[in-house]
Amino acid sequence: MAGAQEPPEATNPLVDQRVVGRIVRPGDRKMLPVPGVWVILHRVGSDTAAPLDSLRSNSNGEYSFTYRRTGDAEAIYFVSASYSGIAYFTPPFHHALVRGEEAEIAVFDTTSSRVPTSVRGRHVIVSAVDANAVRSVTEVYELANDSSVTRVAANTTPAGAVWTTMFPTGARNFRATPGQGDVPADAITFADGKAAVFAPLAPGLKQVAFTYDVPASSFPLSVPITRATEVYEVLIEEPTGTVTGANLKEVDPVNMEKRMFRRFLASNIPANAVSVIDLPAATAGRVDGRYLVALTVLIGGSMVFALARALRKT
Numbered sequence: 001m002a003g004a005q006e007p008p009e010a011t012n013p014l015v016d017q018r019v020v021g022r023i024v025r026p027g028d029r030k031m032l033p034v035p036g037v038w039v040i041l042h043r044v045g046s047d048t049a050a051p052l053d054s055l056r057s058n059s060n061g062e063y064s065f066t067y068r069r070t071g072d073a074e075a076i077y078f079v080s081a082s083y084s085g086i087a088y089f090t091p092p093f094h095h096a097l098v099r100g101e102e103a104e105i106a107v108f109d110t111t112s113s114r115v116p117t118s119v120r121g122r123h124v125i126v127s128a129v130d131a132n133a134v135r136s137v138t139e140v141y142e143l144a145n146d147s148s149v150t151r152v153a154a155n156t157t158p159a160g161a162v163w164t165t166m167f168p169t170g171a172r173n174f175r176a177t178p179g180q181g182d183v184p185a186d187a188i189t190f191a192d193g194k195a196a197v198f199a200p201l202a203p204g205l206k207q208v209a210f211t212y213d214v215p216a217s218s219f220p221l222s223v224p225i226t227r228a229t230e231v232y233e234v235l236i237e238e239p240t241g242t243v244t245g246a247n248l249k250e251v252d253p254v255n256m257e258k259r260m261f262r263r264f265l266a267s268n269i270p271a272n273a274v275s276v277i278d279l280p281a282a283t284a285g286r287v288d289g290r291y292l293v294a295l296t297v298l299i300g301g302s303m304v305f306a307l308a309r310a311l312r313k314t
Contacts, residue, residue, distance in 0.1 A: 016068060017096050021103025022061040023081050026148045026203075033061025034107060037081050041065045045075025057081070083107035086150055086200050108203055112154040115147035117163060120205060121231040124223060125261070126214075126277060128237040133216045135279070140181065140209045141165070142231075145201045153198040158189070161196035163208070166226055169193075170218030174210065181209035220278035229269040234277065235261040241279040248275055 023039065024031040034057060041053045048071065057063045069075065076092040088105050090098075121142035127135050143163060145151055154160035167174070174190035176183075187199035188210060195210055214221060225232065225246055234243045237259060243250070248264040255261075 014068070015096055016066055017077070017093070018064065018066045018098070019079060019090075019093060019103050020062070020064040020097075020099040021079065021090070021105065022063065023057045023083075023105050023107060024061055025083070025107050025109070031106065033057075033059075034083065035059045035061055037061075037083055037107065039063040039079060039081045039105075041067060041077070041079055043070075043075055043077050045072035047071045047075070052077075079103070079105065081105045081107055084110045084150075086110060086152070086202070088202065106203075108148065108150045110150045110152050110200070112152050112160070115145060115149060115151045115201075117151070117201065118144045118146055119227050119229040120144045121233070122225070122229050123233045123235070124275075124277075125235045126221075126237065126279070129216045129281070133281075134213045135216060135219075136211060137171070137214055138209065138211045140207060142205055142207055143201065144205050145203045148203055150203065151201040153200075156198070158191065158194060158196040161189075161198055162201045163197045164194050166224050167193050167195070167212060168214065168218075168221050168223050170214050170221065171212040172215075173213040175212070176210045181207040183208045216279075216281050220276050223275045223277060225269055225273040225275065226271060228271045230267060232266045232269045232275070234264040234275060236264075236277065236279060237261050238279050241277070244276050244278070246273040246275040 019041070023034040023037045025034050026032070037057045039055055039057055040051050043050060043052050052067055053065050055063060055065075063079070065079070067077070069077070078092050079090045080087050082088075084107075086107075088107050090103060090105060093102070095102075119141060121140075123138075123140040125138045127137070129135055151162050153162050158164055171193070174195065176185035176188040178185045183197055183199045183206065187197060188208070189196045189198070190210075197208055223234075232246055232248070234248060235254065236243060239260070239262075241262075243262075243264040246269050247266040249266065251263050251265050253260055253262050
């Protein structure tokens with residue numbers, strides 16, 4: 001629940017904190033314990049960020065740590081496990097005693113071969129025109145690895161990437177912002193009108209985010225949808241203009257930091273569809289790109305967590 005307070009013992013530096021979990025991997029019929037895996041307890045705060053403790057999982061795949069919170073009260077604590085060269089993480093801990101599903105880490109074998117990867121969601125957020133007659137566009141994808149292995153890059157070329165996508169014609173100044181999405185910014189490359197992701201893609205859901213600029217003169221903008229997409233969303237910071245194609249329908253607008261975005265939504269979009277964003281040459285203004293990312297989190301977050309929960313149970 002938004003605004004809910006953590007129990008006092010969860011942040012009390014005088015109270016022992018404990019996490020009891022296990023490391024598992026997929027078996028033929030159920031998840032199996034993984035013994036001998038290095039498990040690390042981490043602390044990340046504004047003051048310091050460092051491992052606190054480490055051990056190997058026991059013969060039943062189990063691990064446990066006891067620790068106390070120190071320093072920055074906003075610091076987060078979590079556990080990682082490394083398997084086949086890939087690190088897997090728990091969510092940050094919010095209780096003095098963490099166990100069960102919150103402390104369980106699923107690890108997977110790896111492959112550089114193609115695996116079933118679906119687009120569960122795609123969000124396209126288009127800003128107002130800035131002082132240079134340019135619009136910023138932020139895109140966020142929710143990608144699902146629908147296999148039981150972690151997909152890794154075959155090589156460092158776009159052909160060997162874990163996942164790629166195309167940009168609209170006229171897009172330029174591509175960038176990925178550190179800390180946005182689940183993929184590190186340095187694991188995304190941009191070349192020849194495409195974004196290529198080289199970070200490992202474990203089974204389940206992962207969010208990929210990046211931004212680019214489009215000159216106002218390049219509108220109407222045709223946005224290609226190269227893969228079937230479950231949920232497709234376009235938000236525009238314009239009181240006029242149209243968004244058509246891909247079965248998009250306008251729904252209630254969204255207000256973010258006193259900026260109004262019109263919202264268009266569609267579901268179950270087939271591959272090779274095209275949406276067209278037609279916007280006027282609006283009066284020059286300036287939009288903070290951070291609003292676009294925050295807006296995406298606001299709109300897409302609940303769907304992301306719901307999908308992640310559903311994937312974990314399958």
